[in-house]
Amino acid sequence: MVNRKTKPGDSLMLLLFVLLLALTAGSSPAAEPKPAAQSDVLRRMETRIIEEVNDVRRKHGRPELTENQTLAAVARDYSRRMLRKEFFSHTGPSGSTVADRIQAAGLTFRRVGENLAMTANVDRPAEGLTADWMESPPHRKNILEGKYTQTGVGVWKEKDHYYFTQIFLRPMDAE
Numbered sequence: 681m682v683n684r685k686t687k688p689g690d691s692l693m694l695l696l697f698v699l700l701l702a703l704t705a706g707s708s709p710a711a712e713p714k715p716a717a718q719s720d721v722l723r724r725m726e727t728r729i730i731e732e733v734n735d736v737r738r739k740h741g742r743p744e745l746t747e748n749q750t751l752a753a754v755a756r757d758y759s760r761r762m763l764r765k766e767f768f769s770h771t772g773p774s775g776s777t778v779a780d781r782i783q784a785a786g787l788t789f790r791r792v793g794e795n796l797a798m799t800a801n802v803d804r805p806a807e808g809l810t811a812d813w814m815e816s817p818p819h820r821k822n823i824l825e826g827k828y829t830q831t832g833v834g835v836w837k838e839k840d841h842y843y844f845t846q847i848f849l850r851p852m853d854a855e
Contacts, residue, residue: 729844736824742824754782800841
């Protein structure tokens with residue numbers, strides 16, 4: 681048995697150490713927070729996509745969508761996961777759908793939709809994205825759906841690859 685004399689403050693240091701261990705023991709590397717925009721450039725890209733979609737909606741007599749930051753965080757996280765896990769689908773590797781992802785974020789809805797895109801080796805990756813979506817019937821339908829009232833766009837970039845997710849939503853409390 682080792683016997684040592686303690687100094688004033690040793691008990692406090694031990695208590696702080698035990699509290700630190702307790703706090704970090706429950707954290708998991710898999711439980712990452714929703715990612716924030718990686719840069720001002722990408723945030724401006726997200727904003728520009730919303731502006732372009734709203735321009736198209738106005739031209740077609742549809743109301744503008746309001747930006748929802750929770751939707752943007754979910755969209756950004758999904759773009760990041762697709763890029764890092766090397767898949768591109770509306771269904772996640774575990775079978776999750778956009779509805780599942782929205783509910784996991786604590787939102788309720790009457791209607792939800794999602795547009796995806798990815799690019800690589802492109803100088804201006806978001807340029808023309810809305811026009812491309814308008815050429816695709818399912819993407820066009822989401823953009824022009826008059827019942828949607830909110831949107832969130834998430835762009836994720838690594839190296840020269842960009843992944844885009846736009847979520848469209850009509851909240852449960854909307855008439």
